[in-house]
Amino acid sequence: MIADAWIASLPPGLLLILAGVVLPAARGVIRSAVLLLTPLALLAWIWLLPEGQGVSVIWLGLELTPVRVDTLSQLFATVFAIVGFAGGLFALRQGRTAELAAALVYAGASIGVIFAGDLITVFVFWEMMAVASTLVVLAGGTGARAAAQRYIVIHLFGGVLLMAGIAGHVATTGSTAFDLITGDSFARWLILAGFVLNAGAPPLSSWLPDAYPRASWSGTVFLSAFTTKTAVYVLIRGFAGEDILIWLGVIMVFYGIVYAILENDIRRILAYSIVNQVGFMLVGIGIGTEMAVNGAAAHAFAHIIYKALLLMSAGAVLYQTGKSKCTELGGLFRSMPLTTISGIIGALSISAFPLTSGFVSKSMISEGAVQEHLAVLWFLLAAASAGVFLHAGIKFPWFVFFQKDSGLRPPDPPASMRVAMVLLSALCLIIGIVPSLLYSILPYPTDFVPYTAPHVVYQLQLLLFSGLAFFLLLGFLTRTRTITLDTDWLWRKFMPAIGRLLGGLGRWRGWGGARSGLGRFLSGVTHISGPGALLARSWPTGIMAFWATLLLAAYLILYYL
Amino acid sequence: MSDPKAGVEKPLPPDHDHWLVRPRTIAVLWIGFAIVLGLTLVPDLLIDHHAEFEIEGTIAFGAWFGFLSCLILVFGSLALGRILKRRDSYYDR
Numbered sequence: 103m104i105a106d107a108w109i110a111s112l113p114p115g116l117l118l119i120l121a122g123v124v125l126p127a128a129r130g131v132i133r134s135a136v137l138l139l140t141p142l143a144l145l146a147w148i149w150l151l152p153e154g155q156g157v158s159v160i161w162l163g164l165e166l167t168p169v170r171v172d173t174l175s176q177l178f179a180t181v182f183a184i185v186g187f188a189g190g191l192f193a194l195r196q197g198r199t200a201e202l203a204a205a206l207v208y209a210g211a212s213i214g215v216i217f218a219g220d221l222i223t224v225f226v227f228w229e230m231m232a233v234a235s236t237l238v239v240l241a242g243g244t245g246a247r248a249a250a251q252r253y254i255v256i257h258l259f260g261g262v263l264l265m266a267g268i269a270g271h272v273a274t275t276g277s278t279a280f281d282l283i284t285g286d287s288f289a290r291w292l293i294l295a296g297f298v299l300n301a302g303a304p305p306l307s308s309w310l311p312d313a314y315p316r317a318s319w320s321g322t323v324f325l326s327a328f329t330t331k332t333a334v335y336v337l338i339r340g341f342a343g344e345d346i347l348i349w350l351g352v353i354m355v356f357y358g359i360v361y362a363i364l365e366n367d368i369r370r371i372l373a374y375s376i377v378n379q380v381g382f383m384l385v386g387i388g389i390g391t392e393m394a395v396n397g398a399a400a401h402a403f404a405h406i407i408y409k410a411l412l413l414m415s416a417g418a419v420l421y422q423t424g425k426s427k428c429t430e431l432g433g434l435f436r437s438m439p440l441t442t443i444s445g446i447i448g449a450l451s452i453s454a455f456p457l458t459s460g461f462v463s464k465s466m467i468s469e470g471a472v473q474e475h476l477a478v479l480w481f482l483l484a485a486a487s488a489g490v491f492l493h494a495g496i497k498f499p500w501f502v503f504f505q506k507d508s509g510l511r512p513p514d515p516p517a518s519m520r521v522a523m524v525l526l527s528a529l530c531l532i533i534g535i536v537p538s539l540l541y542s543i544l545p546y547p548t549d550f551v552p553y554t555a556p557h558v559v560y561q562l563q564l565l566l567f568s569g570l571a572f573f574l575l576l577g578f579l580t581r582t583r584t585i586t587l588d589t590d591w592l593w594r595k596f597m598p599a600i601g602r603l604l605g606g607l608g609r610w611r612g613w614g615g616a617r618s619g620l621g622r623f624l625s626g627v628t629h630i631s632g633p634g635a636l637l638a639r640s641w642p643t644g645i646m647a648f649w650a651t652l653l654l655a656a657y658l659i660l661y662y663l
Numbered sequence: 664m665s666d667p668k669a670g671v672e673k674p675l676p677p678d679h680d681h682w683l684v685r686p687r688t689i690a691v692l693w694i695g696f697a698i699v700l701g702l703t704l705v706p707d708l709l710i711d712h713h714a715e716f717e718i719e720g721t722i723a724f725g726a727w728f729g730f731l732s733c734l735i736l737v738f739g740s741l742a743l744g745r746i747l748k749r750r751d752s753y754y755d756r
Contacts, residue, residue, distance in 0.1 A: 356736075359740075360736070360739065360740045360743060363736065363737060363740040364741075364743070364744045364748065366751065433684075435681075435683070436681050477716045480716065484729075484732070485728070485732035485735075486732075487729075488729040489732060489733065489736045492733050492736060492737070504684075507680065507684070509673060555706065559706045559707065559725070560724065560725040561725065562703045562725070563703045563704070563707075563723060563724075563725030563726040563729065564728065564729035565729065566696075566699065566700055566703055566726075566729075567700065567725070567726040567727070567730040567733075568729045568730065568732070568733045569696075570696070570700060570730065571729070571730050571733035571734060571737070572733065575733070575734070578738075578741060579737065582748075583750065583751050584744075584748045584749060584751055585748070585750075585751045585753060585754075586743075586744060586748055587747040587748075587753075594754055595754075
């Protein structure tokens with residue numbers, strides 16, 4: 103009995119983390135088995151866990167509850183395990199084992215957050231996710247290094263916000279429990295900021311389209327699933343009904359569409375559309391009613407599957423051709439029929455076409471807006487739905503698989519990648535055709551019926567006439583070899599320029615005989631913390647030990663004084 | 664990474680290419696698309712929309728609203744793009 107209680111208190115995510123640690127040592131069949139069987143074992147574990155809280159432990163005076171099981175956590179953990187399996191299958195031929203090991207740890211850490219019953223456990227797994235996902239980006243090769251650096255800096259900053267918020271929250275409420283966070287304290291806003299940063303919310307949203315497309319053909323599939331959707335989960339858990347999320351979500355929805363319309367790289371298009379889709383989820387969370395929260399959770403579930411599918415088809419194209427730009431691709435339907443069909447199924451799902459998973463999930467968010475009589479919001483969501491079909495639903499398959507003939511004739515990818523795409527395509531359609539499968543595992547019981555005649559007719563009109571608009575405006579949508587500046591311009595161009603300017607000022611000799619205080623101050627800063635300077639140097643351990651001893655001695659003396 | 668079999672062929676003239684991209688097929692597809700678009704408008708005349716918001720009850724609401732939204736989004740994006748677009752080697756310099 104006691105042993106049972108302990109097993110029920112062991113975070114299931116540890117299984118994947120452990121698998122990630124042993125993976126580099128495994129070869130051949132064993133490597134494939136670890137990659138494929140652990141997510142399946144985890145799926146079984148998730149559904150065998152009894153509902154409720156596991157054992158709590160006291161650590162440094164804080165009460166930790168590593169495992170708390172309810173329908174919401176089971177829903178998210180289930181789809182994480184599914185995409186962990188499908189992503190692993192897709193990535194079987196990935197030669198860089200470091201990426202796969204990091205991906206397993208990353209998936210395990212996100213499942214750790216999902217089952218965490220207290221904020222401290224959330225934070226620990228949250229940071230583990232940041233590190234592991236950075237390694238996944240880094241495995242993308244030399245072009246990924248700078249993006250990975252920017253990625254980790256932003257996520258560590260988010261971690262600092264979150265840690266400060268949690269510390270403040272625990273100090274004021276005296277509770278570490280992770281439930282709805284109410285009140286109007288500064289700590290609450292810090293926690294919210296830490297959470298929405300990972301959701302890809304503005305103004306720091308550019309980390310997502312900056313880093314994700316730099317990962318390898320298989321790495322992006324993992325990245326698309328975990329970080330943003332873990333953020334959606336913690337927002338549902340801690341901030342359902344928070345009004346700000348509605349408008350943050352609306353901004354994300356339109357930001358994603360606009361940038362995706364202007365983008366040339368297909369994986370960046372799909373990255374922007376992650377922000378767009380997470381925006382829909384934030385709207386649902388912000389509305390906060392049972393219908394809307396169900397919608398947000400259902401949409402996260404559906405989205406993880408169809409977005410992984412879309413990135414698999416883009417990844418398959420990249421794997422076979424080494425190219426990922428609209429201007430270099432086109433006409434691939436001739437030689438990659440299966441990848442084309444998978445890409446189209448994913449594109450129809452993200453557009454919420456009837457009979458696909460997106461239709462049955464996104465409808466619930468719109469219904470949530472209707473029930474609360476949020477007319478303006480409803481019209482904005484409807485316009486955005488049209489925009490999703492435009493930027494992802496047609497643009498992605500059209501420019502990659504149709505449009506002009508690029509002359510490329512790559513065959514469909516190897517079997518493991520094909521099977522993964524077929525699996526996720528099937529899931530998109532099954533959920534769309536039998537929505538009760540998804541509805542029965544949502545956080546709140548629901549009797550929502552997506553397939554009513556007026557609703558289906560309305561959706562078909564909306565989407566097909568958006569399609570008409572796309573083809574009529576095709577001349578305006580032709581891609582150019584350009585990028586569109588985002589907020590990352592601030593730290594990639596603007597701040598370095600300011601830095602160079604100030605550095606130049608510091609070294610300028612024209613300050614006269616007595617150099618100004620500013621000039622001396624700036625050269626002083628360069629002297630201490632510039633490249634290779636005092637603060638940037640790595641120190642021998644001996645010096646470290648010396649200073650530690652000195653500090654301890656000083657402390658001892660002060661103590662006795 | 665890329666498959667050695669993935670050769671680059673010279674694009675074929677449209678009349679000899681895959682049947683899906685021949686001008687004749689494309690004409691048929693456009694006609695089919697127009698018919699489907701027309702068909703989605705028919706039910707609006709027959710079924711009663713339980714419109715929650717007033718404007719939503721207008722005939723073919725989904726059609727004109729979707730179409731207009733796309734126009735606004737595309738031209739709005741293009742306007743923004745004129746200011747924010749840079750060559751894709753912008754950050755490499």
